[in-house]
Amino acid sequence: MIAENLKQVQQRIFKAAKRVGRDPAGVKLLAVTKEQSVLTVTEGIESGMHFLGENKVQEARDKIETLGRNSLEWHFIGRLQKNKVKFIFDLFDLIHSVDNLVLAEVIHEKAKSHGSCMPVLLQVNVSGETSKLGMKPTDVPKNIEMLSQLEGIKVKGFMTIAPYDSNPQNSREHYACLRVLRDTCSKLGLPGMDLGELSMGMSNDYEVAVEEGATLVRIGTGLFGPRPSKQKDASG
Numbered sequence: 001m002i003a004e005n006l007k008q009v010q011q012r013i014f015k016a017a018k019r020v021g022r023d024p025a026g027v028k029l030l031a032v033t034k035e036q037s038v039l040t041v042t043e044g045i046e047s048g049m050h051f052l053g054e055n056k057v058q059e060a061r062d063k064i065e066t067l068g069r070n071s072l073e074w075h076f077i078g079r080l081q082k083n084k085v086k087f088i089f090d091l092f093d094l095i096h097s098v099d100n101l102v103l104a105e106v107i108h109e110k111a112k113s114h115g116s117c118m119p120v121l122l123q124v125n126v127s128g129e130t131s132k133l134g135m136k137p138t139d140v141p142k143n144i145e146m147l148s149q150l151e152g153i154k155v156k157g158f159m160t161i162a163p164y165d166s167n168p169q170n171s172r173e174h175y176a177c178l179r180v181l182r183d184t185c186s187k188l189g190l191p192g193m194d195l196g197e198l199s200m201g202m203s204n205d206y207e208v209a210v211e212e213g214a215t216l217v218r219i220g221t222g223l224f225g226p227r228p229s230k231q232k233d234a235s236g
Protein backbone atom coordinates (compact mmCIF):
# COMPACT_ATOMS: atom_id res chain seq x y z
CA MET A 1 0.00 0.00 0.00
CA ILE A 2 2.82 2.42 0.86
CA ALA A 3 4.54 1.67 -2.45
CA GLU A 4 1.28 2.35 -4.29
CA ASN A 5 0.73 5.64 -2.41
CA LEU A 6 4.28 6.70 -3.17
CA LYS A 7 3.82 6.06 -6.87
CA GLN A 8 0.61 8.10 -6.93
CA VAL A 9 2.12 11.03 -5.04
CA GLN A 10 5.16 11.03 -7.33
CA GLN A 11 2.89 11.03 -10.36
CA ARG A 12 0.87 13.96 -9.03
CA ILE A 13 4.03 15.93 -8.29
CA PHE A 14 5.25 15.17 -11.81
CA LYS A 15 2.00 16.40 -13.38
CA ALA A 16 1.79 19.52 -11.21
CA ALA A 17 5.35 20.47 -12.17
CA LYS A 18 4.63 19.89 -15.86
CA ARG A 19 1.49 22.03 -15.70
CA VAL A 20 3.59 25.07 -14.87
CA GLY A 21 6.60 24.19 -17.01
CA ARG A 22 8.85 23.13 -14.15
CA ASP A 23 11.33 20.27 -14.20
CA PRO A 24 9.80 17.62 -11.91
CA ALA A 25 13.32 16.69 -10.80
CA GLY A 26 13.39 20.05 -9.00
CA VAL A 27 10.84 18.82 -6.46
CA LYS A 28 11.99 16.58 -3.62
CA LEU A 29 9.47 14.47 -1.78
CA LEU A 30 10.05 14.58 1.98
CA ALA A 31 8.30 11.58 3.51
CA VAL A 32 7.11 12.70 6.95
CA THR A 33 7.70 9.65 9.14
CA LYS A 34 6.72 11.13 12.53
CA GLU A 35 4.76 8.65 14.67
CA GLN A 36 5.46 5.87 12.17
CA SER A 37 7.21 2.71 13.37
CA VAL A 38 10.65 1.63 12.20
CA LEU A 39 8.93 -1.21 10.36
CA THR A 40 6.67 1.16 8.45
CA VAL A 41 9.54 3.52 7.66
CA THR A 42 11.58 0.56 6.44
CA GLU A 43 8.78 -0.33 4.06
CA GLY A 44 8.81 3.25 2.83
CA ILE A 45 12.55 3.19 2.25
CA GLU A 46 12.29 -0.09 0.38
CA SER A 47 9.59 1.48 -1.80
CA GLY A 48 12.01 4.24 -2.76
CA MET A 49 11.67 7.01 -0.16
CA HIS A 50 14.92 8.85 0.26
CA PHE A 51 14.20 12.12 2.12
CA LEU A 52 12.68 11.51 5.56
CA GLY A 53 11.20 14.13 7.89
CA GLU A 54 10.80 13.98 11.66
CA ASN A 55 9.47 16.56 14.11
CA LYS A 56 10.84 15.32 17.46
CA VAL A 57 14.54 14.95 18.19
CA GLN A 58 14.29 11.92 20.49
CA GLU A 59 11.94 10.01 18.20
CA ALA A 60 14.20 10.78 15.26
CA ARG A 61 17.27 9.60 17.18
CA ASP A 62 15.69 6.25 17.89
CA LYS A 63 14.85 5.74 14.21
CA ILE A 64 18.11 7.04 12.84
CA GLU A 65 20.12 4.79 15.18
CA THR A 66 18.31 1.82 13.67
CA LEU A 67 17.95 2.88 10.05
CA GLY A 68 21.15 4.89 9.66
CA ARG A 69 21.96 7.87 7.49
CA ASN A 70 23.63 6.02 4.63
CA SER A 71 21.98 6.91 1.33
CA LEU A 72 19.14 8.61 3.21
CA GLU A 73 18.58 12.24 4.17
CA TRP A 74 16.89 13.05 7.46
CA HIS A 75 15.28 16.46 7.83
CA PHE A 76 13.98 18.09 11.00
CA ILE A 77 10.61 19.82 10.56
CA GLY A 78 9.38 20.41 14.13
CA ARG A 79 9.81 22.97 16.85
CA LEU A 80 13.47 22.84 17.86
CA GLN A 81 14.22 23.44 21.52
CA LYS A 82 17.54 25.09 22.28
CA ASN A 83 18.60 22.32 24.66
CA LYS A 84 18.22 19.77 21.84
CA VAL A 85 20.41 21.62 19.37
CA LYS A 86 23.50 19.68 20.45
CA PHE A 87 22.01 16.49 19.01
CA ILE A 88 21.12 17.74 15.55
CA PHE A 89 24.57 17.57 13.97
CA ASP A 90 24.75 13.78 14.19
CA LEU A 91 21.19 13.33 12.97
CA PHE A 92 20.00 15.77 10.35
CA ASP A 93 20.96 17.00 6.91
CA LEU A 94 18.61 19.99 6.95
CA ILE A 95 16.62 21.86 9.62
CA HIS A 96 13.40 23.30 8.10
CA SER A 97 12.19 25.12 11.17
CA VAL A 98 14.51 27.94 12.24
CA ASP A 99 11.88 30.43 13.29
CA ASN A 100 13.82 32.98 15.36
CA LEU A 101 17.25 34.59 15.58
CA VAL A 102 18.09 33.27 19.03
CA LEU A 103 17.69 29.69 17.85
CA ALA A 104 19.80 30.44 14.77
CA GLU A 105 22.57 31.80 16.99
CA VAL A 106 22.49 28.76 19.25
CA ILE A 107 22.83 26.49 16.22
CA HIS A 108 25.71 28.62 14.94
CA GLU A 109 27.56 28.49 18.28
CA LYS A 110 27.14 24.73 18.66
CA ALA A 111 28.12 24.17 15.04
CA LYS A 112 31.33 26.07 15.60
CA SER A 113 32.28 23.97 18.61
CA HIS A 114 31.32 20.90 16.60
CA GLY A 115 33.49 22.07 13.72
CA SER A 116 30.65 22.01 11.22
CA CYS A 117 28.02 24.12 9.52
CA MET A 118 24.30 23.32 9.58
CA PRO A 119 22.10 23.84 6.52
CA VAL A 120 18.80 25.42 7.56
CA LEU A 121 15.59 26.89 6.22
CA LEU A 122 13.90 29.86 7.83
CA GLN A 123 10.33 29.16 8.86
CA VAL A 124 8.09 32.06 7.91
CA ASN A 125 4.58 32.69 9.15
CA VAL A 126 3.14 33.99 5.89
CA SER A 127 -0.51 33.58 6.87
CA GLY A 128 -0.10 35.62 10.07
CA GLU A 129 -2.09 33.03 12.04
CA THR A 130 -1.18 33.54 15.69
CA SER A 131 -1.04 29.78 16.32
CA LYS A 132 1.71 29.31 13.74
CA LEU A 133 5.42 29.59 14.44
CA GLY A 134 7.68 31.47 12.14
CA MET A 135 9.26 34.80 11.39
CA LYS A 136 7.14 37.71 10.28
CA PRO A 137 7.60 38.16 6.52
CA THR A 138 8.58 41.81 7.01
CA ASP A 139 11.39 40.75 9.40
CA VAL A 140 12.88 38.22 7.02
CA PRO A 141 15.12 40.44 4.84
CA LYS A 142 16.90 42.03 7.81
CA ASN A 143 17.09 38.70 9.63
CA ILE A 144 18.64 36.99 6.69
CA GLU A 145 21.23 39.71 6.39
CA MET A 146 22.27 39.08 9.99
CA LEU A 147 22.21 35.32 9.57
CA SER A 148 24.41 35.50 6.49
CA GLN A 149 27.25 36.49 8.84
CA LEU A 150 27.05 33.36 10.98
CA GLU A 151 29.44 30.76 9.64
CA GLY A 152 27.87 27.93 11.68
CA ILE A 153 24.63 27.97 9.70
CA LYS A 154 23.92 28.04 6.00
CA VAL A 155 20.51 29.39 5.03
CA LYS A 156 19.28 27.43 2.00
CA GLY A 157 15.78 28.87 1.69
CA PHE A 158 12.42 29.03 3.41
CA MET A 159 9.66 26.91 4.87
CA THR A 160 6.06 27.65 5.69
CA ILE A 161 3.01 25.84 7.01
CA ALA A 162 -0.25 27.01 5.47
CA PRO A 163 -3.41 27.08 7.59
CA TYR A 164 -5.34 23.85 7.10
CA ASP A 165 -8.11 24.34 4.57
CA SER A 166 -10.23 21.67 2.90
CA ASN A 167 -9.86 23.60 -0.36
CA PRO A 168 -6.19 23.38 -1.40
CA GLN A 169 -6.59 26.40 -3.68
CA ASN A 170 -6.79 28.55 -0.56
CA SER A 171 -3.15 27.70 0.19
CA ARG A 172 -2.01 29.21 -3.09
CA GLU A 173 -1.70 32.82 -1.92
CA HIS A 174 0.46 31.76 1.04
CA TYR A 175 2.83 29.73 -1.11
CA ALA A 176 3.05 32.47 -3.73
CA CYS A 177 3.86 34.89 -0.92
CA LEU A 178 6.76 32.73 0.29
CA ARG A 179 8.12 32.50 -3.25
CA VAL A 180 7.97 36.27 -3.70
CA LEU A 181 9.71 36.75 -0.35
CA ARG A 182 12.43 34.34 -1.46
CA ASP A 183 12.91 36.28 -4.70
CA THR A 184 13.11 39.55 -2.75
CA CYS A 185 15.77 38.11 -0.43
CA SER A 186 17.74 36.64 -3.33
CA LYS A 187 17.98 40.13 -4.78
CA LEU A 188 19.74 41.35 -1.65
CA GLY A 189 22.75 39.72 -3.28
CA LEU A 190 24.28 38.47 -0.03
CA PRO A 191 27.62 36.81 -0.76
CA GLY A 192 27.50 33.03 -0.89
CA MET A 193 23.76 32.96 -0.22
CA ASP A 194 21.74 30.56 -2.36
CA LEU A 195 18.09 30.60 -1.32
CA GLY A 196 16.98 27.85 -3.67
CA GLU A 197 14.81 25.79 -1.36
CA LEU A 198 11.11 26.36 -0.74
CA SER A 199 9.65 23.82 1.69
CA MET A 200 5.89 24.10 1.35
CA GLY A 201 2.93 21.85 0.76
CA MET A 202 1.55 18.92 2.76
CA SER A 203 -0.74 15.98 1.92
CA ASN A 204 -3.79 18.15 1.30
CA ASP A 205 -2.23 20.82 -0.90
CA TYR A 206 1.16 19.75 -2.26
CA GLU A 207 0.12 20.02 -5.90
CA VAL A 208 -0.73 23.70 -5.45
CA ALA A 209 2.61 24.15 -3.67
CA VAL A 210 4.48 22.58 -6.59
CA GLU A 211 2.66 24.89 -8.98
CA GLU A 212 3.86 27.81 -6.85
CA GLY A 213 7.48 26.71 -6.80
CA ALA A 214 7.98 24.24 -3.93
CA THR A 215 11.28 22.36 -4.05
CA LEU A 216 10.44 20.24 -0.99
CA VAL A 217 6.94 18.96 -0.25
CA ARG A 218 6.37 17.41 3.19
CA ILE A 219 3.98 14.50 3.02
CA GLY A 220 2.94 12.13 5.78
CA THR A 221 -0.70 11.04 5.60
CA GLY A 222 -0.70 10.86 1.81
CA LEU A 223 2.03 8.20 1.96
CA PHE A 224 1.42 6.30 5.18
CA GLY A 225 -2.28 6.91 5.86
CA PRO A 226 -3.57 8.60 9.02
CA ARG A 227 -1.01 8.78 11.83
CA PRO A 228 -1.67 6.60 14.92
CA SER A 229 -2.73 9.66 16.97
CA LYS A 230 -5.28 10.58 14.28
CA GLN A 231 -6.66 7.06 13.97
CA LYS A 232 -7.71 7.25 17.60
CA ASP A 233 -9.67 10.45 16.85
CA ALA A 234 -11.41 8.86 13.91
CA SER A 235 -12.74 5.92 15.89
CA GLY A 236 -14.15 8.14 18.66
Ligand SMILES: *Cc1c(COP(=O)(O)O)cnc(C)c1O
Pocket residue numbers: 032034055077078161202203204218219220221222
Ligand atom coordinates in the same frame (compact mmCIF):
# COMPACT_ATOMS: atom_id res chain seq x y z
C1 LIG B 1 3.14 16.42 10.16
C2 LIG B 1 3.74 17.43 9.29
C3 LIG B 1 3.62 17.34 7.89
C4 LIG B 1 2.88 16.23 7.18
O1 LIG B 1 1.51 16.38 7.30
P1 LIG B 1 0.49 15.50 6.43
O2 LIG B 1 -0.74 16.30 6.40
O3 LIG B 1 0.34 14.20 7.14
O4 LIG B 1 1.09 15.33 5.08
C5 LIG B 1 4.24 18.33 7.14
N1 LIG B 1 4.92 19.35 7.72
C6 LIG B 1 5.04 19.46 9.04
C7 LIG B 1 5.80 20.61 9.61
C8 LIG B 1 4.45 18.52 9.88
O5 LIG B 1 4.57 18.66 11.21
